[in-house]
Amino acid sequence: MFNYFSDFDRTLQAFDELLHRLGPPVVRGERPTSWPRITVHDAGERLAVTAEIPGVAAADLDIEIDKGTLTVRGKRERTVLEGYSVHRQERPSLSFSRSIALPSEVDPDRVKATLKDGVLRIALDKAPTAKPRRIAIKNG
Amino acid sequence: MATDKNLVKKTNAHLAQTIDDRPALSPAVDIYENQDEYLLIADLPAVTSDNVKLHLDGELLTLRASRADEVDYRRSFYLPDGVDFQRSRADLKDGVLSISLPKSTAAKPRRIQVRAG
Numbered sequence: 001m002f003n004y005f006s007d008f009d010r011t012l013q014a015f016d017e018l019l020h021r022l023g024p025p026v027v028r029g030e031r032p033t034s035w036p037r038i039t040v041h042d043a044g045e046r047l048a049v050t051a052e053i054p055g056v057a058a059a060d061l062d063i064e065i066d067k068g069t070l071t072v073r074g075k076r077e078r079t080v081l082e083g084y085s086v087h088r089q090e091r092p093s094l095s096f097s098r099s100i101a102l103p104s105e106v107d108p109d110r111v112k113a114t115l116k117d118g119v120l121r122i123a124l125d126k127a128p129t130a131k132p133r134r135i136a137i138k139n140g
Numbered sequence: 141m142a143t144d145k146n147l148v149k150k151t152n153a154h155l156a157q158t159i160d161d162r163p164a165l166s167p168a169v170d171i172y173e174n175q176d177e178y179l180l181i182a183d184l185p186a187v188t189s190d191n192v193k194l195h196l197d198g199e200l201l202t203l204r205a206s207r208a209d210e211v212d213y214r215r216s217f218y219l220p221d222g223v224d225f226q227r228s229r230a231d232l233k234d235g236v237l238s239i240s241l242p243k244s245t246a247a248k249p250r251r252i253q254v255r256a257g
Contacts, residue, residue, distance in 0.1 A: 006163055037185075052185035054235030078170075084179065087171035091183050118185035118235015 035092050038072070042103055044132050047124045049100065054118030055091075061115070063122065065108050072120065073097040104130040164214035167203070171217075178223065178241040184213055185235040192232060194239065196225050205237075 041048040053061075055076055062073040078093035105127035112123045172179040184192070186207040193204045196219070205213040219225070224244035231238045 009163075009166060012166065052235070054183040054185040056234070081172055081174075081179070084172035084174045087173060087178075089170045090168040091170050091181065092168070117188060118183070 034098075035094065035096055036072075036098070038098060038100065040100060040103065046126055047102060047104065047106060049122040049124065051098070051120040051122075052118065053115075053120055056115075056118070056120075058115045061120065063111075063113055063120075065102075065106065065111065065124075068102050068105065069099050070102055070122070070124075071097065071099045072122075106130070162212055164204075164212035166215050167205075167213045169215065175243075177243060178220075180217070180239040180241065182213075182215070182237045182239075183235065184232070184237050186211070187213065187232065187235060187237070189232045192230065192237060194228075194230060201225075201241075203237075203239075 037052045039050045041050075049070060051072055053074060053076070056074050060074050060076070064071045064073075073096065075095040076093055078089070078091070102124070106124040107127050110125040114121050167182045167184055169183075170179075170181040172181075182203060184205050186209065187205045191206045195202045195204070199219050199221075200216055201219050202216045203214065207213075219241065222244050223241045225241070227242045229240045
């Protein structure tokens with residue numbers, strides 16, 4: 001069976017091994033650059049956006065809606081560990097800003113955002129005109 | 141002495157895991173060392189502490205975690221000699237797992253008393 005993840009994993013591993021063979025002891029920056037991972041889910045009446053941002057504090061986050069675009073900005077800084085030597089640093093330490101074109105119009109006054117277990121969840125109510133409507137069928 | 145090679149070496153055993161298990165994501169990790177311990181830090185967003193498993197098989201440490209949305213994380217590491225796994229501690233906060241792997245005192249040099257015969 002074709003398996004996307006294991007194929008991808010194997011490629012990453014091969015890359016990993018190559019890097020290791022060539023390698024300086026500290027390996028950096030082998031992760032995808034589009035951080036954080038963001039998912040947009042259309043749940044009919046509302047949109048649910050999740051961003052995986054482990055280790056980011058709520059105080060370091062900024063969420064903005066401008067017309068049909070949702071922007072999430074934030075930063076994650078690496079804790080400097082005194083007296084430790086580094087074997088490997090893959091976890092990105094960065095400032096990020098990601099903008100998403102929302103698939104439908106939303107009510108900017110009815111947006112809720114929560115941060116838990118390193119996941120930012122944003123619930124956006126669709127504008128009344130964008131909500132799905134049931135069409136009644138008349139007897140002919 | 142522990143080297144970077146010991147900590148990040150991967151073998152075919154790692155590949156075999158993708159066959160017997162569900163597909164899993166490989167979490168990003170940082171690995172640090174000082175004179176007392178190794179410190180492994182992994183990004184595990186959406187994971188709660190009751191869904192993390194650490195398993196030691198010989199010198200192969202495997203980290204497994206699962207999320208409510210059926211996404212799995214999995215990654216294995218070869219531990220260098222002289223890690224006291226029994227004393228290891230793990231702490232999960234805001235989707236970041238920190239594992240402290242203390243170096244065993246037995247691995248440090250000891251003085252042997254010589255008794256008079």
